[in-house]
Amino acid sequence: MAIDACLQVSTYRSSERAKHQDAPSKISITAFPSARSTALTLRQLVGFARPSAANHTMSYALVQYCLCRLPIPHLERLGHLKIPFELHAAPFQFLQKHHSAFGFAWVERLVWRTHDLHKPYNFLRPELLLAQESGSQRLVAILTIMPGEDYIRHYASMLEVAQHAGAIPSNDGPIHCVLYPHLTQSIMTWTGLTELSANVEPGDIVVLGFVAELLPRFASLVPTSRVVWRQDSPYYGLIRLELRPGLVFSLVGAKYSYWGNLGGRVVTELAARRPRAICYIAKQGTLLSPDDIHCRIYSPTRYCVFDKGQACWRGDEHPAIPINPLSSKFPTFDRGLHVSTPTIVEQDVEFRTQLEAHGAASIDNELAQMARALTDLHEENPSMSRIQLLPLMFITDYLRRPEELGMTVPFDLTSRNQTVQRNKELFLARAAHLVLEAFDVIQRPKAVIVGTGYGVKTILPALHRRGVEVVGLCGGHNRVKTETVATKHKIPCVDLPLEQVQASHGANLLFVASPHDKHAALVQQALDLGGFDIICEKPLALDTAAMGHFIDQARRSPRLCLINHPLRFYPPLIHLKTATKEPTNILSIDIRYLTKRLSKLTHWNSCFSKAAGGGMMLAMATHLLDLIEWLTDSRLTQDSVKTISTSNSIAPLPTEDTQLIKTPDVESAFQMSGSCPSSTKYSVECDGAANTELFSVTVHLANEDELRFIQRKGSPILLEQRYAGREWSPFKVGMEQRIRDGSPWQVSFQYYVEELVEAICMGKRSAFADKATGFDDYARHVGLFGSRVGIV
Incomplete structure (x- = not known):
């Protein structure tokens, strides 16, 4: 049969990542004589009730989310041609190389969507194959995915949604999934992570997630940094970036998606090298507010793994849980319990209610699995130095409550536009700073606020929102009020001279919000001391001569000298x-x-x-x-x-x-x-x-x-x-x-501070x-x- 003619698709272009044709060269069928298991139906794999748009936290976007990840046009054509369809948990190269061992006379790879081949990582996706069974003319369509228990269930659940929506013809019955247990069990070996991780040195900071995007940002922020090791393999890449002598970031990128519990296995493999910390910069959903989407960074310290609708691992029960090195510096980033689940499809409103009962604030598929992997390692090796876990999470979607299913949210998991990309760029810029700050490579400004009116009501929360440490607070006659605010917000210096706060706590950012007739003296003091970025409320001074003098000094200063016009x-x-x-x-x-x-x-x-x-x-x-x-x-x-x-x-x-x-x-x-x-x-x-x-x-x-x-x-x-x-x-x-x-004054000032701090x-x-x-x-x-x- 002429495949191109019946499906009207082209075969894979040889120029597209040709080196991945032979990627699983370490996989030998002789090593796995019983590699293929009995096929299971999607329903047997999924293990939870199939939701619909009427009761899913993504509402109307659920079906779209599933369909855009599947070769729907081709599956429709295959259905019309009565060609059966199977899901195989093995990379396409494995089936291409060993098709005869699994009863196929030939297999041919079909292009069903354009991959972003300019991405160095996370570009390998499921592939669609057409195979002919040996000894017959029977054709079978095969969707191949990387083996991993949660990833298999993820795709099985999406296929169920698509089939129920009528996007995939039912034909002769349920869709089956063929498992390859040995591939799943040995994935860290045959993908090459075991070999590649040997070049991660003890004491390194391992960075996972958006590593390709973060590398140039780290290098830009630390111009003296240098790449000391670079390695590429069919499934991974490793770049070791020395920030300063004795501090190296090992950026490990995967070319496939280490979904769900695969994330835990990746961390287990890398943790064997005894790094100082593992940083995971990625995306997640929130249960708190849709206003947090693209606006707030989450950095959890508490974790829970859910499986089949039940909490199967609670980090709170394990004293060996990894420490978040950022939590003491920016406690507001810790929004509450983080939960990881195997799939997106299972996150219906009933499941959300259950998560909320546990106190969950955020959700993804990998992070809690990573925390679990490190906890297990710590418990198995109680004498080892604890490996830290620093997550920085970009909020991409909101899980609706039952009464919110009709609510429109600014973005969801299907969103793809310039605004999404722009917001992601802002997140990555902030994340790069935070990682460097967590390990004392760079530091955010340390602020002093003069004034307990506008200063406490507006300036203080805006600074805390941006993770700026306020080290000094100066008030007026009501010292009790000043001390109360300082105690509540853990501000160490109360009503101390600027030079003392600068010397003892490194203060370098001054907000002047005192009574108007006190502004000029404070600005003059800060200019004389030097080292302060100054943001002054109106008025700058009460006479033009003083203002002219400040302007002359400001022009000679490398620091910011600004009036708060937000x-x-x-x-x-x-x-x-x-x-x-x-x-x-x-x-x-x-x-x-x-x-x-x-x-x-x-x-x-x-x-x-x-x-x-x-x-x-x-x-x-x-x-x-x-x-x-x-x-x-x-x-x-x-x-x-x-x-x-x-x-x-x-x-x-x-x-x-x-x-x-x-x-x-x-x-x-x-x-x-x-x-x-x-x-x-x-x-x-x-x-x-x-x-x-x-x-x-x-x-x-x-x-x-x-x-x-x-x-x-x-x-x-x-x-x-x-x-x-x-x-x-x-x-x-x-x-x-x-x-x-x-x-308008409070909110515009929040945006003002965001840009100020990043600048x-x-x-x-x-x-x-x-x-x-x-x-x-x-x-x-x-x-x-x-x-x-x-x-x-």
Whole structure:
């Protein structure tokens, strides 16, 4: 029979990884005289009830996930031709070489999808063969997969889903799977890992997972590093990268997928070389929140292995469980119990409920198996030095609860687009830093926060979210409050001078969020000491001479000297700017910021005093002017401000001495208007004593369309558009850009800190400085209205 004619497919191109044709050269059929077992049905292999989209945590994506991993078009054609189909747990090269021993006259390999042959690792996938039985004309289609108990069950379960969905014709009955036990048992030997691992030296840091992607990042972050050994084999690759004398990363990449318990076997083989630690950088699912997808890094310390719906190994019961070297530095990355299961298909809502009852926070197929392998090794060799396990996991999907099956999530396991790749790149950049930090190759900045208001409410959690250690906290008169916060968050230095915190704890990042009239002295102190990246709240100073002096010093400093203007890092506003397409399309911008903040104060506060740098203009005007410049890609000048008006609605207030009252001498509200050099007009309304909470930005475009962002306290963020002559309608934004909960100032600052920390760690301060607001830009903004608030 002409195979190409009946299936309309081409045979494998010889140029595609030809060396893998003879990859299993170490496998000899004579070594396994009874290598082939009796065939089992898919149902016998799977061992759990087959779920459907109606009760699976992936919901509608389950069937798509399964179908895209199978040669469905070819299986359909085979079904129409009444050609039976089998699953064989052996690499295709093995069957090609030994087909006659298993009763086949010939086998031919068919191409059913394009592999990413540019990937150095994890590119070998199941192959589709067509075979003719010896002594007959009967044809059999064979899907070959790498042998491994969990991997076999994984593919068997996906075939079941596909068959039930009608994508695979049933023909003469159930699909069978042929097992090759000796191949499974000896996989570490015939794939060559036993031989390759001999070149891993005791004390190395072994890196698994995204090794090809991490190698150039390690080398870039540590320019003095050098490759001291490189080895390639049909199924693996090894690169030993020396970071410094005595510290070597052994990056081990597999060209196949070591799914499920195969991951444990890989770790067992490598652990025999007594490395210092094994790092696994890969992807996993979360049971906590869909908002964590692509946004949070998980690094568990507790593990559990599930099999056939039951917990078969609990790490909490084993004192010899490996230690995570990152957990003490970044405890927030440990989100709770991690579970590994053999398959994706078994993860239905009932199973999820069971996992949740165990306290599970995350799930994959390999990580807990790796922890189990190391634990077993430690228990068998109690006198050996414990091997550490450092997992850094990229969250790719969320397991829905029963009541959430209709919920749309930003990504799932079927997602493949540019946003996924971009987010993965961000994760890999962060992961490379974290691995290097875990072993003290590089260090994240150590921060000091001055101020226990905004400093504690917004700055502190944002820094902790990015894994930055806060080593110093300085407060005001209420030392009890400062000490309470410091104790809660394990901040070692309380109200100590900057030079002392710098000397004793290596502080090198300063956030100034003290009362306004204290900013200048703190900035001056940090500049004089040197070695600090400085992020200052407004105002930088209360006179132009001081600001000019700071600008001169900042220009001579290799460190960042910035004002906290985070709105340009806020995703909704980024969407708004992107939707305008070109700044020249913007005719006008209207900004409104209304808050109850001042009206809620019942006693005199420095924010009501001009001498202390109070008033809404000094607090908010530069934020909004900076936003206008960013939206229009222009620089405002003195001619850009046409009108400024102020008002005060705050009545006299009692002081700490209840017998005295003071009248504010600053504005509680202001309005500004003008035009940018690009001719875009703008208007700003800001009221600090309003009866509502509102922040809105409306953009009027040249084609008479309008775009707007609105955020009211307690209400969802609105991104809306209005075409000329029509009503407002929701602005279409991809779900991958879900916005975190919190005020625009809190959330935008989180994004600001994320980019700030990565820029510092990666030595890319200048790139971040170009994107952020420096001392000179801030002084220019203040110059547009400073005389109105007493800054001269």
